[in-house]
Amino acid sequence: MRQFYFTAVMAxxxxxxxxxxLGAVTIFESLTFSSHFGxxxxxxxxxxxxxxRELGPLFIALIIIGRSGTAIATELGNMKVxxxxxxxxxxxVDPIDFIVLPRVISVALATFSLAIYFSFIAVLGGVxxxxxxxxxxxxxxxxxxxxxxxxxxxxxxxxxxxxFGGTIAVVSAFNGLSIKRSxxxxxxxxxxxxxxxxxxxxxxxxxxxxxxxxxxxxxx
Amino acid sequence: xxxxxxxxxxxxxxxxxxxxxxxxxxxLVFIECKHHAKKELFLDLILGKKKPTEGxxxxxxxxxxxxxxxxxxxxxxxxxxxSEERVSLLSNLNAYENIIIFGEYFYKARQNNVxxxxxxxxxxCKVENLLTKLPYEMSHDExxxxxxxxxxxxxxKVFIIDFEFSKLHLSTNIITGIITEKETQRCSFIIFxxxxxxxxxxxxxxxSF
Numbered sequence: 001m002r003q004f005y006f007t008a009v010m011a012x013x014x015x016x017x018x019x020x021x022l023g024a025v026t027i028f029e030s031l032t033f034s035s036h037f038g039x040x041x042x043x044x045x046x047x048x049x050x051x052x053r054e055l056g057p058l059f060i061a062l063i064i065i066g067r068s069g070t071a072i073a074t075e076l077g078n079m080k081v082x083x084x085x086x087x088x089x090x091x092x093v094d095p096i097d098f099i100v101l102p103r104v105i106s107v108a109l110a111t112f113s114l115a116i117y118f119s120f121i122a123v124l125g126g127v128x129x130x131x132x133x134x135x136x137x138x139x140x141x142x143x144x145x146x147x148x149x150x151x152x153x154x155x156x157x158x159x160x161x162x163x164f165g166g167t168i169a170v171v172s173a174f175n176g177l178s179i180k181r182s183x184x185x186x187x188x189x190x191x192x193x194x195x196x197x198x199x200x201x202x203x204x205x206x207x208x209x210x211x212x213x214x215x216x217x218x219x220x
Numbered sequence: 221x222x223x224x225x226x227x228x229x230x231x232x233x234x235x236x237x238x239x240x241x242x243x244x245x246x247x248l249v250f251i252e253c254k255h256h257a258k259k260e261l262f263l264d265l266i267l268g269k270k271k272p273t274e275g276x277x278x279x280x281x282x283x284x285x286x287x288x289x290x291x292x293x294x295x296x297x298x299x300x301x302x303s304e305e306r307v308s309l310l311s312n313l314n315a316y317e318n319i320i321i322f323g324e325y326f327y328k329a330r331q332n333n334v335x336x337x338x339x340x341x342x343x344x345c346k347v348e349n350l351l352t353k354l355p356y357e358m359s360h361d362e363x364x365x366x367x368x369x370x371x372x373x374x375x376x377k378v379f380i381i382d383f384e385f386s387k388l389h390l391s392t393n394i395i396t397g398i399i400t401e402k403e404t405q406r407c408s409f410i411i412f413x414x415x416x417x418x419x420x421x422x423x424x425x426x427x428s429f
Contacts, residue, residue, distance in 0.1 A: 075312065078311070079310075079311070082308070082311060083308055084308055084310055084311065086308075087306070087308035089293065089296075090267055090269070090296060090301065090306070091296060091297070091300075091322075091374065092293045092294065092295070092296030092297030092298070092299070093293070093297075093325060094290070094293055098325060
């Protein structure tokens with residue numbers, strides 16, 4: 001619960017500000033792009049694909065890596081240095097069950113929740129900013145976004161949230177636990193966990209993009 | 221119960237144990253030992269952290285499986301070791317959380333009893349004022365008492381206590397009182413101590429090394 005609170009609830013404000021900016025920028029750029037090429041009917045679809053399917057979960061993954069991934073790697077690294085992991089093993093407690101698993105579940109759930117929240121706020125932010133700046137009726141914008149949104153987009157967003165969260169926690173915990181018993185290795189483990197988590201999250205994102213690629217879009 | 225059969229252990233060409241056997245089946249075994257008696261090595265052997273050069277250590281007639289991590293952990297669950305040198309609390313949890321999380325882990329099925337039992341030991345060990353303190357805010361003696369409660373919450377079948385405290389130390393009296401009370405509760409105690417401390421316990425079996 002403490003891990004979920006730290007990962008999800010305490011990151012909400014930062015995620016909200018970032019999502020509004022992202023939503024606004026994406027819709028502005030999309031409208032500029034569409035007015036140049038005359039494909040304005042695809043603006044809502046582009047917004048949905050970019051924010052809900054791609055950038056929402058990825059931005060949240062980056063936030064979680066920076067906040068919680070580093071915290072997990074440092075915490076577990078320090079526990080290893082202080083002999084707390086050895087202490088647990090001496091008591092017959094499996095550190096994976098006792099320390100890692102609850103963190104993986106909490107971070108996966110937190111990333112899942114934040115990815116949905118981030119995407120919702122980003123789309124809403126984009127819609128509101130468009131309404132204010134470009135004077136497009138709010139009802140038209142909302143209608144267009146809802147029409148452009150498919151169930152697959154929501155499923156992909158959720159799946160990415162869980163996969164990214166679980167990956168971040170596993171990579172960070174693994175790096176934290178695999179250090180030798182000296183404090184000089186803790187910062188190294190933290191840096192390594194950030195780099196590896198980013199790489200694996202982008203790799204997962206790429207794989208999901210290939211697996212869910214809709215070839216019918218090419219015909220349009 | 222635990223039995224050590226014909227243990228011989230060599231470290232850095234030093235023969236530390238030679239054909240040493242010990243069968244722990246009594247509720248209370250007192251081992252009187254001198255300084256540098258290699259207690260820590262003995263504890264490591266009993267916990268399965270080190271493999272003896274020769275001989276076997278058995279728990280309920282089953283030898284320790286050193287290469288099987290899960291079996292080793294399952295074996296250690298029934299053991300509790302209290303030694304000043306091994307006192308370790310989880311640094312990001314306060315005293316109460318350390319005690320409760322341990323109780324909850326070992327007694328998943330009886331969670332309601334965990335809180336009452338923990339508070340009972342807290343009162344007996346007189347550590348009520350430490351419950352909200354983090355480990356770094358406690359003295360070593362205070363950490364020892366919290367650690368002792370954590371070990372009690374494991375409900376071990378064998379409880380090994382290495383007494384470093386002097387006879388007059390407050391912790392010794394508290395711990396001695398709890399041991400005497402727990403003796404009747406299917407838990408064997410192996411106590412390491414000096415001759416002065418031996419008089420405190422009515423032991424059925426005594427060793428020295």
